[in-house]
Amino acid sequence: MMHKNDLDTPCLLLERSLFDRNVRLMLERAAIAGKALRPHAKTHKCSQIAREQLEAGNCVGICAAKVSEAYALAEAGIENILITSPVTTPAKIEQLLACAARTRECLVVVDNLDNACQLNEAAARLPAPLPILLDLDPEMGRTGIAFSEAPEFAHRLHAMPNLSLRGIQCYAGHLQHLRNTDERHRESRRLMQKAAQVFRQLQGEGLPMQIFTGTGTGTASSDLEIPELTDIQVGSYCVMDAEYAAVENPEHLLFEQFCPALTLVTTVISNNHDSHVTVDAGLKALYFTPETPPRVVRQGLPLPGWRYEWFCDEHGKLFFPGEKPALGERIELCLPHCDPTINLHDEIHVIDHGKLVGRWKIDLRGKVY
Amino acid sequence: MMHKNDLDTPCLLLERSLFDRNVRLMLERAAIAGKALRPHAKTHKCSQIAREQLEAGNCVGICAAKVSEAYALAEAGIENILITSPVTTPAKIEQLLACAARTRECLVVVDNLDNACQLNEAAARLPAPLPILLDLDPEMGRTGIAFSEAPEFAHRLHAMPNLSLRGIQCYAGHLQHLRNTDERHRESRRLMQKAAQVFRQLQGEGLPMQIFTGTGTGTASSDLEIPELTDIQVGSYCVMDAEYAAVENPEHLLFEQFCPALTLVTTVISNNHDSHVTVDAGLKALYFTPETPPRVVRQGLPLPGWRYEWFCDEHGKLFFPGEKPALGERIELCLPHCDPTINLHDEIHVIDHGKLVGRWKIDLRGKVY
Numbered sequence: 155m156m157h158k159n160d161l162d163t164p165c166l167l168l169e170r171s172l173f174d175r176n177v178r179l180m181l182e183r184a185a186i187a188g189k190a191l192r193p194h195a196k197t198h199k200c201s202q203i204a205r206e207q208l209e210a211g212n213c214v215g216i217c218a219a220k221v222s223e224a225y226a227l228a229e230a231g232i233e234n235i236l237i238t239s240p241v242t243t244p245a246k247i248e249q250l251l252a253c254a255a256r257t258r259e260c261l262v263v264v265d266n267l268d269n270a271c272q273l274n275e276a277a278a279r280l281p282a283p284l285p286i287l288l289d290l291d292p293e294m295g296r297t298g299i300a301f302s303e304a305p306e307f308a309h310r311l312h313a314m315p316n317l318s319l320r321g322i323q324c325y326a327g328h329l330q331h332l333r334n335t336d337e338r339h340r341e342s343r344r345l346m347q348k349a350a351q352v353f354r355q356l357q358g359e360g361l362p363m364q365i366f367t368g369t370g371t372g373t374a375s376s377d378l379e380i381p382e383l384t385d386i387q388v389g390s391y392c393v394m395d396a397e398y399a400a401v402e403n404p405e406h407l408l409f410e411q412f413c414p415a416l417t418l419v420t421t422v423i424s425n426n427h428d429s430h431v432t433v434d435a436g437l438k439a440l441y442f443t444p445e446t447p448p449r450v451v452r453q454g455l456p457l458p459g460w461r462y463e464w465f466c467d468e469h470g471k472l473f474f475p476g477e478k479p480a481l482g483e484r485i486e487l488c489l490p491h492c493d494p495t496i497n498l499h500d501e502i503h504v505i506d507h508g509k510l511v512g513r514w515k516i517d518l519r520g521k522v523y
Numbered sequence: 524m525m526h527k528n529d530l531d532t533p534c535l536l537l538e539r540s541l542f543d544r545n546v547r548l549m550l551e552r553a554a555i556a557g558k559a560l561r562p563h564a565k566t567h568k569c570s571q572i573a574r575e576q577l578e579a580g581n582c583v584g585i586c587a588a589k590v591s592e593a594y595a596l597a598e599a600g601i602e603n604i605l606i607t608s609p610v611t612t613p614a615k616i617e618q619l620l621a622c623a624a625r626t627r628e629c630l631v632v633v634d635n636l637d638n639a640c641q642l643n644e645a646a647a648r649l650p651a652p653l654p655i656l657l658d659l660d661p662e663m664g665r666t667g668i669a670f671s672e673a674p675e676f677a678h679r680l681h682a683m684p685n686l687s688l689r690g691i692q693c694y695a696g697h698l699q700h701l702r703n704t705d706e707r708h709r710e711s712r713r714l715m716q717k718a719a720q721v722f723r724q725l726q727g728e729g730l731p732m733q734i735f736t737g738t739g740t741g742t743a744s745s746d747l748e749i750p751e752l753t754d755i756q757v758g759s760y761c762v763m764d765a766e767y768a769a770v771e772n773p774e775h776l777l778f779e780q781f782c783p784a785l786t787l788v789t790t791v792i793s794n795n796h797d798s799h800v801t802v803d804a805g806l807k808a809l810y811f812t813p814e815t816p817p818r819v820v821r822q823g824l825p826l827p828g829w830r831y832e833w834f835c836d837e838h839g840k841l842f843f844p845g846e847k848p849a850l851g852e853r854i855e856l857c858l859p860h861c862d863p864t865i866n867l868h869d870e871i872h873v874i875d876h877g878k879l880v881g882r883w884k885i886d887l888r889g890k891v892y
Contacts, residue, residue, distance in 0.1 A: 160614070161614075162591075162612065162614035162615060162618075162892045163612070163892065164891050164892070165892075196836065196837065219836075219837040220803075220837060222531075239792060239793075239803075239837065239838070240792050240793055241792075242790065242791075242792045242793075242850055242851050243531065243532070243790055243851050245529070245530075245531035246531060249531075265793055265795060266793065266794070266795065266850055268850055269850060291795065295795075295796050295798070295799065295801075295840075296793065296801050296834055296835065296838060296840075297792070297793040297801055297838075298793075298795070299795055300795070327835055421611065421612055422611075423608060423609050423610075423611045423666070424608075424609055424611075424634055424635065424665065424666040424667075425635070426634060426635065426660065426664075426667070426668055426669070427664050429664070430664065432664075432665050432666055434589075434608075434891075434892075435891075437810070437862075437863045438862075438863060438866050438891055439891045441806070465665055466665065466696055467565065467588075467862045467863055467866075468565065468588045468589060468608065469608070469665060469666075471664075471665075481611055481635055481637055481638060482611050482612050493806075493807075493836045494806045494807060494836055497807050497836075497867070498866070498867075498889075498891070499889065499891070500889040519889075520867075520868065520869040520888075522533050522803075522804075522807055522808045522867070522868070523531045523532065523533070523534075523803075
């Protein structure tokens with residue numbers, strides 16, 4: 155079996171035991187609160203990881219951000235999919251129907267009456283009504299309808315013969331990385347309680363409210379206390395990154411108890427200077443912002459005094475505290491933000507005790523539609 | 524034939540006539556100066572564009588930033604390739620040999636004696652010596668050897684039996700986007716003249732100096748005046764972007780006479796607010812920095828008052844000056860920085876008079892090794 159050090163760089167390594175631990179941790183937390191998981195595939199863009207998440211248990215399905223992601227998941231055999239953004243164009247709606255035909259259940263969120271009419275018309279071609287969720291806007295203005303307008307909108311959706319309203323979605327994406335922990339949880343609780351109130355009201359009015367889905371890794375621990383919430387759309391928890399660690403425990407690269415299972419290995423390709431060396435991972439191998447750069451790690455912990463800076467699209471500039479790294483030396487980086495970094499690669503290398511035990515294709519990469 | 528408005532979004536559109544114009548413009552400029560082109564494929568990651576560039580004429584080859592890009596180009600039938608970064612690990616060197624076996628000529632740059640020894644040893648397996656260029660550091664510290672150390676290094680390279688020294692590379696990547704035009708050209712001239720001096724000295728000392736390659740789109744017009752320079756490694760000129768336009772003529776989105784031939788089309792997927800709408804292109808469909816955001820364009824010109832902001836990995840936030848765009852409305856964006864944006868997509872849609880006339884696979888995407 156190949157050793158991880160024989161893999162060409164830059165490459166993504168997934169430490170199998172840490173990944174399993176992260177997956178188990180979140181599903182146990184949810185189970186204790188009486189909730190299920192609906193893990194978000196936008197993070198990993200990998201149907202094999204989606205399968206692993208489903209097989210670990212306590213999952214009601216998998217989330218996709220785009221209909222093209224959902225279709226790729228359906229093709230890979232995933233049977234319960236929720237598309238967490240509105241599907242609004244003729245081409246996308248066609249793909250949604252194709253996706254519905256290939257899965258046991260393909261849910262989609264709706265935040266607009268015209269869009270609901272489009273979907274209702276298209277869904278006439280399906281053998282059964284298209285299951286939908288009403289998308290609530292957690293006061294961030296990205297997608298969703300205002301809390302105050304939701305009840306009337308829900309009744310309109312419910313009246314459409316080819317749509318089957320199943321519940322609500324409320325995802326506060328803007329809160330997930332808030333560094334003030336109190337504020338993050340307080341604000342999320344406030345918004346999720348407003349969503350819960352809508353959920354109860356609609357239940358009271360006789361609408362079929364089976365699903366109340368939402369939450370990300372950053373607010374899961376407080377959102378799990380909301381009684382009405384049925385499942386959580388967590389994504390980053392399984393691989394983790396420096397951005398989440400920066401929120402809570404940058405020193406040990408931990409967020410709550412989740413740890414970085416995925417790292418990027420890069421190699422020194424030029425070292426003619428005493429101040430820094432050049433490595434083979436630039437903007438095309440990792441997502442970079444100066445605010446949350448990748449962290450140089452060894453055995454899962456940050457190496458003090460090391461610093462990665464952007465050098466160009468193809469290369470990084472690495473500052474080191476002691477002896478200069480040799481040409482060809484391999485450097486391990488904790489990802490800055492996992493989603494857009496994974497999205498740059500073709501595969502994830504699964505590592506167990508230093509050995510390569512799997513290559514998981516990032517098969518949803520490029521599914522931007 | 525499909526109309527461009529029927530393509531699902533987000534998608535890249537290449538306006539055929541503008542692309543042809545950009546390609547012709549650069550090759551004519553180089554020809555007037557008595558130089559050739561060696562277009563850089565890192566920009567477009569597309570072997571079909573490389574072929575178009577070669578077929579347009581006045582090209583001595585194609586550049587690749589990574590050996591895996593070079594290999595993909597070789598597989599696509601490109602016969603003269605220069606790898607513009609050092610190739611330093613056993614796995615990469617293996618791929619370099621495979622690449623050399625598949626092409627008429629595969630040049631690689633060298634900036635380190637240990638690396639040269641590695642290459643010399645590996646190249647013993649090739650039927651002919653491996654052609655190399657000495658990589659000069661234009662005082663930016665990314666790759667390359669200092670001007671002062673170059674002569675001695677060149678003689679060492681020349682003495683290696685399995686390497687065939689052909690010339691030098693000097694690429695001042697840090698100058699290409701300098702907004703001060705005078706400084707950009709003055710500084711580039713200063714550095715390229717230093718490189719030219721090394722080139723002349725080595726020629727005088729009897730070393731086989733046939734190639735002096737360098738330059739990017741930002742400094743080509745002044746570098747073309749350097750007599751010793753043989754060919755230019757321009758990349759962005761063929762598709763162009765907002766970052767280059769910001770350097771010179773942001774109002775008309777022009778850099779010198781090059782214009783944006785490549786745009787990204789995105790669609791409004793949520794419009795429940797008066798202040799902004801949400802579009803389906805986020806960080807996974809375009810490279811974004813707040814300093815040079817993508818520009819909203821129509822017929823190649825920026826629309827005044829429109830502004831794109833990042834919303835999340837999957838979505839953008841679009842501010843508009845007048846009437847709110849409808850759900851499903853298509854918005855065209857001039858790319859912020861072409862290289863890392865193209866790298867997120869699977870194909871380029873070639874458009875002529877509004878019709879789709881080609882789909883060019885971005886087949887070097889994911890070639891980060």
